[in-house]
Amino acid sequence: MTAVIDPPRTAPAPDVVRRILDTAKSEGRSALTAPEAKELCDLYGIPVPQEGVAKTADEAARLADGMGYPVVLKIVSPQILHKTEAGGVIVGVNSADDVKSGFQTIMDRARQYDPNAELIGVQVQQMLKGGQEVIVGSITDPSFGKLVAFGLGGVLVEVLKDVTFRLAPVSRADALTMLDGIQAAEVLKGVRGAKPANREALADIIVNVSNLVNDIPEIVELDLNPVFAREDGATAADVRVVLDFEPKAKRYLPSQDEIVRQMNRIMKPEAVAVIGASSEDGKIGNSVMKNLVNGGYQGKIYPIHPKADEILGYKAFKSVKDVPGEVDVAVFAIPAKFVAQALTEVGEKKIPGAVLIPSGFAETGNVEGQDEIVAIARKYDVRLMGPNIYGFYYTHKNLCATFCTPFDVKGKAALSSQSGGIGMAIIGFSRSTKMGVSAIVGLGNKSDIDEDDLLAFFEQDDNTQVVAMHCEDLKDGRAFAEAAKRVSKKKPVVVLKAGRTSLGARAASSHTGALAGNDKIYEDVLRQSGVVRARSLQDLLQFARGIPVLPTPKGENVVIITGAGGSGVLLSDSCVDNGLSLMAMPPDLDTAFRKFIPPFGAAGNPVDITGGEPPTTYKNTIRLGLEDERIHALILGYWHTIITPPMVFAKLVIEVKEEMKAKGIEKPIVASLAGDVQVEEAAEYLYDHGVVAYPYSTETPVAVLGAKYRWARAAGLL
């Protein structure tokens, strides 16, 4: 993938734009008039039908020559309102001569129609000649800000909602992907004898619309509908621009460096205060203390309690302000009503982070209470995690700053969840599958710290190789998209967006606005940001577990090697479902595989080694698959037989894998195991040794490989 950078640009004629906006504002309008909209389009290079007023026949012909034929001629006179009635309109005029005679005809008829009318001249207007109808537009999303939309006009966009979105500003490369990003993209290539649409011209319009809405914050919705896309260009037949003069409040957003500095102190603290620490079993403040102490955290622990002198062997303090040394993070385990006071003390003590476990804020309707603590945090520059969370784990510091069960399988996957329930599912799944974890973080109400803050931290955290996030909304989708775009170039970012099926029925006054189902926006923007989207909780968990295990593939060629023909077919289905490319087997490689398999086995792809084969057949074919440079990833289908029992298979796979690794060859390998219950142990052995393997499933191993590929492609590694 070659990165194409659009040239730098400056907004054209800001004074003209200002004048147009000021006029609209002073007239109390929330939409531009047609001439205003046309003026903007002209400024931004968005082709609209050309027009001009001619005072003479020659001038009319000159105008028409300039805009191309056919043209429409119309009388211009303040007194003649019903132009057609006056015989003052001629459509489809095809040559300069016809324009000249048409000019004369119209003037004559007008004079005849109303001898007293003031005849200013004849308007010459370009007549659009059809082509494919498309729609280009822009909306302003509460979370993502300005978005640009593209779709096919008519039934396709109105009934099938076949439309695609990108965050503005849209690069030229992005604009071209939009043309391919709709279901009916083939239509643009010209079907049923139609000429293809001019892709360059359409990309121009998309980029220019993007520039227009990006330069002018007051434009909240814009429709070019329809745009006629022809072989020789594209023209917007109708333009609609909706304005909003009330600027949106800016979100508090520290610099990236500042975020990283803050997050590092919070996530990897040298000293933790537990506000509401308790010796009493069953109290949240007791669970937090126990998890910190028993989890093996090596930093300083300061229990804060109004009365106690000591908790679990640690000296207690009445307030964080009494703590002698520096404190990096304060974990709150006190009821909501006491949070504001304690947070003020945390601010005064200059503690940079507060982990707010307590519930009883916005989620219960107590929005004021939440606003109050956010204001305190802003005043003292304290970052807030939560409220209404389980806390967080950072395993490489043995830090378990939560009231939940402790977790200690260190590894490379960082996970976050907006919901506590999902957080508990993450912990249970991680423990059950021995998934190596760097961090698990609860975000809850996200009064301050958001997914983009976490991304900034995980980006530079050497213990994290994949970030998997469950979220229900993104309070600042644009900041998230920007962070994800940056981070996903280095580390896979997996997102499970909950609530994806409850399409936002938002009031919208434009056509594009009405098209904006929330989920389609998430879908397109997440993809634009390089995010691997998980479709289900299991996807999120399995991707988080599997992605760091697999090496990054060096190319698109996937080969299936299977003992069971039946698994081969299902694995092929899964490849198609997950956008993987089954390599067309080159003849020499086909011959090489055939040497190892029975004559009735099938080479090609899948390589079907057939069921009754001994371990050597699996071994030889897998070795060949790893050795040949044209193959970039292997999918194995195992069939349980007495000749090659499950653990024998598992061990031979790892043996060949290690043998190849010693030669510097590393490729992603996933496996589907069909057999009696012994395949469960074999799958576990394989997974522990770097092969993503599942019993009784032909789809999950391929889905994990597909997720790795989707990331690698988005990161530009393929």
Added chain:
Amino acid sequence: MTAVIDPPRTAPAPDVVRRILDTAKSEGRSALTAPEAKELCDLYGIPVPQEGVAKTADEAARLADGMGYPVVLKIVSPQILHKTEAGGVIVGVNSADDVKSGFQTIMDRARQYDPNAELIGVQVQQMLKGGQEVIVGSITDPSFGKLVAFGLGGVLVEVLKDVTFRLAPVSRADALTMLDGIQAAEVLKGVRGAKPANREALADIIVNVSNLVNDIPEIVELDLNPVFAREDGATAADVRVVLDFEPKAKRYLPSQDEIVRQMNRIMKPEAVAVIGASSEDGKIGNSVMKNLVNGGYQGKIYPIHPKADEILGYKAFKSVKDVPGEVDVAVFAIPAKFVAQALTEVGEKKIPGAVLIPSGFAETGNVEGQDEIVAIARKYDVRLMGPNIYGFYYTHKNLCATFCTPFDVKGKAALSSQSGGIGMAIIGFSRSTKMGVSAIVGLGNKSDIDEDDLLAFFEQDDNTQVVAMHCEDLKDGRAFAEAAKRVSKKKPVVVLKAGRTSLGARAASSHTGALAGNDKIYEDVLRQSGVVRARSLQDLLQFARGIPVLPTPKGENVVIITGAGGSGVLLSDSCVDNGLSLMAMPPDLDTAFRKFIPPFGAAGNPVDITGGEPPTTYKNTIRLGLEDERIHALILGYWHTIITPPMVFAKLVIEVKEEMKAKGIEKPIVASLAGDVQVEEAAEYLYDHGVVAYPYSTETPVAVLGAKYRWARAAGLL
């Protein structure tokens, strides 16, 4: 659902049809001419543009009056080939007077153009007035036979392949479902100011096309493209009919009674012969004997071996012909080359079934060898299972007629697989999840016994409550569809169709033919047959396991009760994905739920009882959900807390469920458990007690409930 039966009908004018076909055949044509096609359309009530030839102006006006305006007038003369050049065509004639003067004009011009031409008269043809373009057609599928297709014309059908299929004959009710069965169905209702299409007229055309292709086997493809669908009717503008005069060979198909009799003897035999039985460990014939003996099979076992006198304590025979009593089924455990001879002996012994474990037939290219044994089987009326299979299990007879590992968890799910590998996955999964099984059957090459034979058996097998089948192709899709349609009214039939993404690129000479991707046909026909389609191996297995556990819902109203708000959102997503209806909560029920939950909890649906609640809150809300008659199914979201630990939750759910059952209330309940690893035990307990429960997944429990609903709807129970 009210069953609407179409009235009985007889084929119209078979003599006319015969004459048309004979002419085409005698002329060596594989397509009908336009007038022939029109004649057929007229016979079958398919509206095509009306036409007639008038010799006088009055006659022309009379014809035009009969067909409605506008009309087209054309000169009819053997000598005038270029009618337009001769001025012999007038389009858009709108009244009787204009027809009369037009007649005269055309005749005059023709006479002027060629004074010697023989002027037969003027053709008056109905002129189609637009409307929505749709396509109605028919293809002949190698497996399913005659299918009828419906789609929208133009880009929608050509680019988006938005088309739907049904097996012919199509009932009127089915035809109406086709109109709603395309993605862009809304277009027919009239969008962008268009008038709605006449549904009755379109259904008429579909039914009439279905009758036409069903009556006339020689018609293998048919296109009505486009059909103009208007508010006041629909007319096919162009008709294309493709013929094939070579009749297809009929498949061997015993009567249903005969199939059931044969299959009962095979699946529930009183006496089994094992051909190739062996005392030697590691031999297939030894494994089969051991599985029969150790599995606890109570019928007679006859080992067949050329030399041995006794195998595993059972008297051995040299041939099945030497066995004294009757034998119901012979299990073959001998190499392929000996099968024909042994099968002949089986035939001579009048054994009704042969289970052919050996491979080495069609799957290795030995098609001749397979044809040979099929011929022997037909000769002696022996039904063949296989070859190239693992055999079969019928647990309620303790019958394990396979060489694989034995399986003994008796239950209600019958499973079959075309592939041995998938069979082993079924066995492993079944054992691992303690899924109760009635039968597991390998079908392999399906030289004879097919999925429809199995369906006929399972239909009347009281030990089977759900049938789950993995298949790669259906050799006789039509017989399968008919069996499935019948059986699925009584028992759920789940099908995993492998190879679904490799769309059959079949040569086709019609438009409809080219549209026929294999998978779309499977999709529509399986749905038409009441089959619940599984999208993955895990779906097949989980549906087989879960469907018999859940009682059949009595209505569509689903309610989610959740401790974790986050799970509630994901469970709602899954409901939409699975076509389930979240009940709009009636105000009185909302009030009733609110009594049990904290003030900041959310009633509505999901009912969010919030995280920190004690067991009583779960209990009260679940009880209410079961008691209220307006609710038909419950989805539970559990969040692991110290206050309500996993097993406490599991037990209270079962307690309430049993309490309600005692009152005669039974509703399907599924559960998603979010928590630490203890939720795994809780999920197992729930499943064992009739609640389909999964840890770490919000999607699988809802998918199983969705599968149960899809079946119940198709079976007409909702």
